[in-house]
Every structure is written in C-alpha cells, then in structure tokens.
Amino acid sequence: MTKRHGYAVLSALVALVVALSAAIYGAVAAGHGSPRGTLASGAYGHPDAAPASTGTWAAAWAAAPVGGEPGTEAAGLAGRSVRNVVHTSAGGTGARVTLSNLYGRSALTLTHASLALAAGDGGAAAAAAAGTMRRLTFGGSTGVVIPAGGQAVSDAVRLTVPYGADVLVTTYSPTPSGPVTYHPHARQTSYAATGDRTEDTTGTPYTGRTPYWRYVTALDVFGDEADGTVVVFGDSITDGITSTADANRRWPDVLAGRLRGALEEGRRLPRYGVVNEGISGNQVLADGPGRPARNQSGLGRFGRDALDRTGARVVVVDLGVNDILRRRTLADPDRIVAGLRTLVRRAHERGLRTVGATLMPFRGHRGWTPAREEVRQRINALIRAGGVYDAVVDFDRVLRDPYDPRRLRPEYDSGDHLHPSDLGYRTMAEVFDLRALRGAGQARL
Structure with missing residues (x-):
C-alpha cells in the first residue's frame, strides 16, 4: 500500500466514524420519554432535529380521575373545547400532558389539543399569555383516539413553564364519547367553548365555566429545576375540598411553596415538585360503585395515581x-x-x-361516635409507634383542640368539624418536616 493510498483509507475511516457518531447523537437527542434525556423544540408540534437541553422529567401537577361526569353519559362534550386551568409546583423548559378516558364507555376522539401559560387572573383567566400557545401532538399527529379505559401522553413541546404558573390545557372532541372522565372537586375554575377553539389565545369564546378538571390528569415538566416528585395521596382533606377556590390553598400547594422557599434559602433539601392525588371520599379499602369503580380505593388506585407518577420519589x-x-x-x-x-x-x-399522617379529629361531624373515635385513636397509636411509615407527620397533635382533643381547634375548622379551614391547611403544611422528604429508597419495614 502506498503512503497516499493509506492517507485516503484513513480519511475515509475518520469520515465514517464522524457520520456514525452524528447519527447516534441525533437518535439519542430525539427521545424524551425516559427519566433523563434531551428535549427537542416543539412549538406547534414541529420539533427541530437538534437537542434543546438536557434534564429530568418530573410531575408539576396531577389530579386523580374520579368517575364519569354526570350528564355526559351519551354525548360527552362533543363539539366543545375544554380548557382546564392547572397550577404548577415545578418549572421546566418543556412540558407534556396526560389525558384520560378511564371512565369512558367508548373511544374518545380528540382532533386538537394545546398547551399555554395563562395570561392572568379574573377576566383573563382563560386567555393565553403572548407567545406561549403550543399545539400538542401524539406520536407526531395532531389528533389522538383514546380507547375506553385508556389514557394518552402527548409528545413534549418546548415551553418555559415557571414554578407557580397557571397553565391552560385545552382539548377538542368533534364526536360523541361519554361519559367524560373528570375530577369533581378541583377548587379551580376551568372553561368550555363551543366549536374548535383549541388555539384561541383571547379566552373570549370560553363563556362556559366549570369547577371540574376534565380529561387531563397530569402535567409533566422537563429541565434541571426538579429532580423528582412528591406525591400526596389522600382523601378530601388532601383534595382541599373546603379551601378557597382559585387560590391554591390546599395543603399540598402550601407544602410545595414551603419546599420551594427553603431551596431558595439554600437549605439542603431534595428539589421536588409536589402533586395532589387526593380524592374526596376516598377510602383505603373500599371502592365506590360502578365498573370501573367510581372513587376507586386507595389500594386499587395506588399504582396509577402514585407509583406511576412521573419522577415519583416520595409518597405522603x-x-x-x-x-x-x-x-x-x-x-x-x-x-x-x-x-x-x-x-x-x-x-x-x-x-x-x-x-404518613395521623388522622385528625372530627367530633361535631354528623358521623362522629365514641366508638369511631376509639378506632381513630387506635390507628393513630399504631402510626405513631413507627411500624407503618418511614416518617410520620402528626397532624392530629397539631390541629386538635387542646380543650377537647376529639375536635379540631376552632380556627382550624372549616365549620363542618371534619375539613380544615384555609388556616388549618396552611398549618398542616407548615408543621410538615421537610427533612422527611430526604432518603428515597428505604428498606422495607
């Protein structure tokens, strides 16, 4: 072999290595479903080939599907746009949503869906902030068909989503498909409009108002701001059923704010988003009626609503x-x-x-009896003894009335003697020891 021929072979080999490296890099950059990876630009569903950033997926908001919305059994919300308003507990440079047809009896056809930051409160609550409207795609298509009992996760879009932002998740279904899978006690106003108004930025067509979240069950964010997720799993007290509507005063909301503030102060704590998987009326053992069960038991829904939540590290x-x-x-x-x-x-x-949390008192509520009080005390004694959870937050001790420990303190009582007031919810979050969030991956008890 001549020297000149050897140089030619070497040059060809170098070119081949460069080409293969570029191909491998491009293939890795295109993925976004793994916990850690890269994110392509996704404005209006047209991703660039080049990666935008590296980071981690974490849940910024979530809500558990509870049942089928009454009155939507036949037609669902055919011919209407549904604009859900959700509030983030973590930020990122990209986002994706999960839509559910768990309680549908037929396939749900969505021809368009979008994601945007809300412009503001009051009259602008359904309007999108300038330059933030993104068309969602599903496997590259603008439409998706979700089978009865199923769910769909959108492709990722590039969008800077701040912590503490209101985000608009909008869907449009042209055909009947009921009942609508929903979360009834949202404590957040969302909206509906006639026709396909998915990418409307003004909010003007959204004259319908609802206290429900419909279809949407999760908003995940991508970036380097959060390393994982705290899932708060509970009943109406976690759901925040008596908290002030449109104010994000449920106790998991306040907990997210405390964790964020502690991190900004430089405390050595995990960087987690906090999501609320409370369902009003939920029980550990018993399902609600229907198939699939409306208000499925904690045991039945734990995999879907807690273990499978994106980036889950701690369950409260x-x-x-x-x-x-x-x-x-x-x-x-x-x-x-x-x-x-x-x-x-x-x-x-x-x-x-x-x-795990101790069970708070409820004397004065119509369901209270001395025998039921004994059951509550027995459960709390077992929890405090340390043989149930890795760590315990003693809500009972902090919120009970010192003059009658079987009752909530008056200032913490919403008035029904079972659910806390806004001050009670805030106190729950304030007594939560943030250090208890450290150390995921405990050995079995």
Whole structure:
C-alpha cells in the first residue's frame, strides 16, 4: 500500500466514524420519554432535529380521575373545547400532558389539543399569555383516539413553564364519547367553548365555566429545576375540598411553596415538585360503585395515581378517615392499618420513601361516635409507634383542640368539624418536616 493510498483509507475511516457518531447523537437527542434525556423544540408540534437541553422529567401537577361526569353519559362534550386551568409546583423548559378516558364507555376522539401559560387572573383567566400557545401532538399527529379505559401522553413541546404558573390545557372532541372522565372537586375554575377553539389565545369564546378538571390528569415538566416528585395521596382533606377556590390553598400547594422557599434559602433539601392525588371520599379499602369503580380505593388506585407518577420519589399518605366514617358497621383499625402497610410495601418495592399522617379529629361531624373515635385513636397509636411509615407527620397533635382533643381547634375548622379551614391547611403544611422528604429508597419495614 502506498503512503497516499493509506492517507485516503484513513480519511475515509475518520469520515465514517464522524457520520456514525452524528447519527447516534441525533437518535439519542430525539427521545424524551425516559427519566433523563434531551428535549427537542416543539412549538406547534414541529420539533427541530437538534437537542434543546438536557434534564429530568418530573410531575408539576396531577389530579386523580374520579368517575364519569354526570350528564355526559351519551354525548360527552362533543363539539366543545375544554380548557382546564392547572397550577404548577415545578418549572421546566418543556412540558407534556396526560389525558384520560378511564371512565369512558367508548373511544374518545380528540382532533386538537394545546398547551399555554395563562395570561392572568379574573377576566383573563382563560386567555393565553403572548407567545406561549403550543399545539400538542401524539406520536407526531395532531389528533389522538383514546380507547375506553385508556389514557394518552402527548409528545413534549418546548415551553418555559415557571414554578407557580397557571397553565391552560385545552382539548377538542368533534364526536360523541361519554361519559367524560373528570375530577369533581378541583377548587379551580376551568372553561368550555363551543366549536374548535383549541388555539384561541383571547379566552373570549370560553363563556362556559366549570369547577371540574376534565380529561387531563397530569402535567409533566422537563429541565434541571426538579429532580423528582412528591406525591400526596389522600382523601378530601388532601383534595382541599373546603379551601378557597382559585387560590391554591390546599395543603399540598402550601407544602410545595414551603419546599420551594427553603431551596431558595439554600437549605439542603431534595428539589421536588409536589402533586395532589387526593380524592374526596376516598377510602383505603373500599371502592365506590360502578365498573370501573367510581372513587376507586386507595389500594386499587395506588399504582396509577402514585407509583406511576412521573419522577415519583416520595409518597405522603393521609388516608383512613373515610374507612371509619363510611362503614355502616364499626371499622376494624387493624385492617385499615394493614391496608396502609400494603401501600408502604408497594412503595418500597419501587424505591420510594413514605411519609404518613395521623388522622385528625372530627367530633361535631354528623358521623362522629365514641366508638369511631376509639378506632381513630387506635390507628393513630399504631402510626405513631413507627411500624407503618418511614416518617410520620402528626397532624392530629397539631390541629386538635387542646380543650377537647376529639375536635379540631376552632380556627382550624372549616365549620363542618371534619375539613380544615384555609388556616388549618396552611398549618398542616407548615408543621410538615421537610427533612422527611430526604432518603428515597428505604428498606422495607
């Protein structure tokens, strides 16, 4: 072989290596479904080939599907645009949403969907902030058909989503498909409009108002701001059923703000988003009526609503009061605690840390009896003894009336003697020891 020929072969080999490296890099850059990767630009569903950034996927907001919306059994919301307003607990440089047809009896056809930052409060609550409207795609298509009982996750779009932002998630379905999967006690006003107004930025057509979240069950963000997610799993107290509407005063909202503030102060804590998977009336053991069950039990929904939530690292459980209140016969505290231990075991199998709450008092509520009080006290004693969760937050001790520990303190009582006031919710979040969020991946108890 001549020297000149050798140089030619070497040059060809170098060119081949460069080409293969570029191809491999491009293939890796295109993916966005793994926990850590890269994100392509996705404005109006047309991604660039070049990667935009590296980071981690985490859940910024979530809500559990509860049942089928009454009155939508036949036609669903055919011919209407649904604009959900959700509030973020973490920020990122990209986003994707999960849409659910869990309670639908037929396939849900969505021809358009969009994501945008809300312009503001009041009259602008349904309007999109300038330059933030993004068309969502699903496997590259602007439309998606979600089978009955199924869900769909959108492709990622490039959009800077700040912490504490209101985000608009809008869908349009042209054909009947009911009932609509919804979360009834949103404590947040969302909107509806006639016709396909998915990419309307003014908000003017959105004259319909609703206290429900429809179809949307999660908003995930991508970036380097959050390393994971805290999932708060509970009942109406977690759902924030008596908190001020449109004010984000549920206790998980306040907890997210506390964690954010502590990180900004330089405290050495995990960088987590906080999502609310509370369902009003939820029980550890018993399902609600129907198939699939409306208000599925904590045991039944734990995989979907907690373990499978994007970036889950810690699960906070505040569940058990409805198992006491909603049974015609006296509840067995040992069975309830065994159910809670099952949740913990399943979380540990995924490497998730668990924090559990004691059950708060409810004397004065129409369901209170001395026998039920004994059940609550027995459950709390087992939780405090340390054999259920990795860590405990003692809401009962902090919120009970010192003059009658079977009641909520008056200033923490919403008035129904079961659910906290805004001050009560804030106090719950303030007494939560943020250090309990450290150390995901505990050994089994």
